[in-house]
Amino acid sequence: RFQPKPEDRFTFGLWTVGNPGRDPFGEPVRTPWSPVEIANVLAEVGAYGVNFHDNDLVPIDASFEEKRKIVSDFRRALEETGLKVPMATVDLFRNPVFKDGAFTSNDPEVRAYAIRKTIEAIELGVELGAEIFVLWGGREGTEVDASKDPVTALKRHREAINYLCDYVLDRGYRLKFALEAKPNEPRSDLYLPTTGAMLGYIDTLDHPEMVGVNPEVAHERMAGLNVYHAVAQALERGKLLHIDLNDQQIGRFDQDLRFGSADIKGAFFLVKLLEDYQYQGPRHFDAHAYRTEDLEGVKDFAKGCMRTYLILKEKVKRFNEDREIQDLLKKINAGREVAGFEFRYSPEAHRSLMDYEFSREKMAEKSMYYERLDQLTMEILLGVR
Numbered sequence: 400r401f402q403p404k405p406e407d408r409f410t411f412g413l414w415t416v417g418n419p420g421r422d423p424f425g426e427p428v429r430t431p432w433s434p435v436e437i438a439n440v441l442a443e444v445g446a447y448g449v450n451f452h453d454n455d456l457v458p459i460d461a462s463f464e465e466k467r468k469i470v471s472d473f474r475r476a477l478e479e480t481g482l483k484v485p486m487a488t489v490d491l492f493r494n495p496v497f498k499d500g501a502f503t504s505n506d507p508e509v510r511a512y513a514i515r516k517t518i519e520a521i522e523l524g525v526e527l528g529a530e531i532f533v534l535w536g537g538r539e540g541t542e543v544d545a546s547k548d549p550v551t552a553l554k555r556h557r558e559a560i561n562y563l564c565d566y567v568l569d570r571g572y573r574l575k576f577a578l579e580a581k582p583n584e585p586r587s588d589l590y591l592p593t594t595g596a597m598l599g600y601i602d603t604l605d606h607p608e609m610v611g612v613n614p615e616v617a618h619e620r621m622a623g624l625n626v627y628h629a630v631a632q633a634l635e636r637g638k639l640l641h642i643d644l645n646d647q648q649i650g651r652f653d654q655d656l657r658f659g660s661a662d663i664k665g666a667f668f669l670v671k672l673l674e675d676y677q678y679q680g681p682r683h684f685d686a687h688a689y690r691t692e693d694l695e696g697v698k699d700f701a702k703g704c705m706r707t708y709l710i711l712k713e714k715v716k717r718f719n720e721d722r723e724i725q726d727l728l729k730k731i732n733a734g735r736e737v738a739g740f741e742f743r744y745s746p747e748a749h750r751s752l753m754d755y756e757f758s759r760e761k762m763a764e765k766s767m768y769y770e771r772l773d774q775l776t777m778e779i780l781l782g783v784r
């Protein structure tokens with residue numbers, strides 16, 4: 400029970416389980432594992448796949464020979480463990496060259512280098528089977544708004560994404576881009592700070608059909624938003640290509656907590672959304688173990704993410720099959736039809752609308768039962784139902 404299976408499509412990044420526990424105030428507490436060691440651990444705990452940034456796998460200063468050796472060792476580990484690589488990404492934030500942005504840098508040479516680095520990361524990802532390429536612009540923002548025109552920054556960002564899409568089309572790769580938003584950290588303010596902003600922006604690209612989003616629970620919550628609603632908007636437009644599951648308390652620094660460990664009700668509704676709408680993409684856990692943990696603790700962390708998801712998936716089933724809840728939902732959704740009216744304009748429908756006699760008092764009288772519904776939801780989550 401609650402054992403992860405390949406069809407659950409649970410994935411982790413090399414940077415998540417491989418996180419050595421460094422924070423802005425403290426040195427690493429765990430010795431880093433090699434990508435091959437991480438893959439073996441992920442296979443052991445039952446993950447389906449592993450994702451990486453170019454430089455999680457191949458150090459930024461590796462020679463051509465070093466790179467080939469690392470990639471072939473990693474490929475062998477994938478074959479031996481059966482792990483897949485559904486997603487790859489590019490690190491455009493760690494190196495000093497990107498200190499004032501990558502695609503949105505004021506320096507055209509840096510912008511060109513960012514595109515070149517991304518293309519090399521795409522090649523690496525495609526070589527290992529990735530069909531989704533995440534772009535998270537950790538340095539695309541400012542502390543000093545006088546330094547950069549945000550309109551210009553958006554135009555530069557768009558030029559870069561358009562370039563990358565054209566490149567992928569030119570090469571004939573089966574690859575889509577998933578844009579990941581974050582409101583702040585490491586910059587004071589990041590451009591395109593929310594999933595909703597990304598969704599609006601995607602329609603302005605040359606190839607919007609190749610681009611979707613990668614919402615992260617923690618990032619939406621850092622912005623004070625409801626993740627469930629943000630993800631629903633992406634899903635409804637067919638734009639939910641990938642998801643970063645983790646947890647976060649509102650108003651705190653970027654915590655990347657184990658999935659479900661901070662807001663269990665929020666996690667429940669997110670799982671419900673993904674399951675009810677049969678989300679087919681990877682369920683990626685973008686989180687890391689507490690800094691107090693050793694290697695065993697890291698395994699506990701990874702297993703915990705998947706186990707909580709599967710427990711919540713069972714709770715969703717319970718919720719959907721619960722007689723009392725479903726009866727309540729039926730009542731909640733019931734109401735009188737307005738004769739002859741449709742929620743689509745036509746002169747006839749409109750005439751019916753204008754002729755109808757509405758009774759505000761009658762409509763407002765209706766009981767909602769939301770207290771009862773919410774309590775029943777809580778009782779499912781608390782395990783007494």
Ligand code: GLT
Pocket residue numbers: 414452488489533534535579615643685
């Ligand atoms: C970094 C960030 C994550 C992003 C990763 C992809 S890198 O760890 O905090 O949210 O998903 O670039």
Ligand code: MN
Pocket residue numbers: 535579615643685
């Ligand atoms: Mn993320």
Ligand code: MN
Pocket residue numbers: 615617618653654655
């Ligand atoms: Mn995060």
Ligand code: MN
Pocket residue numbers: 615653685
């Ligand atoms: Mn993050």
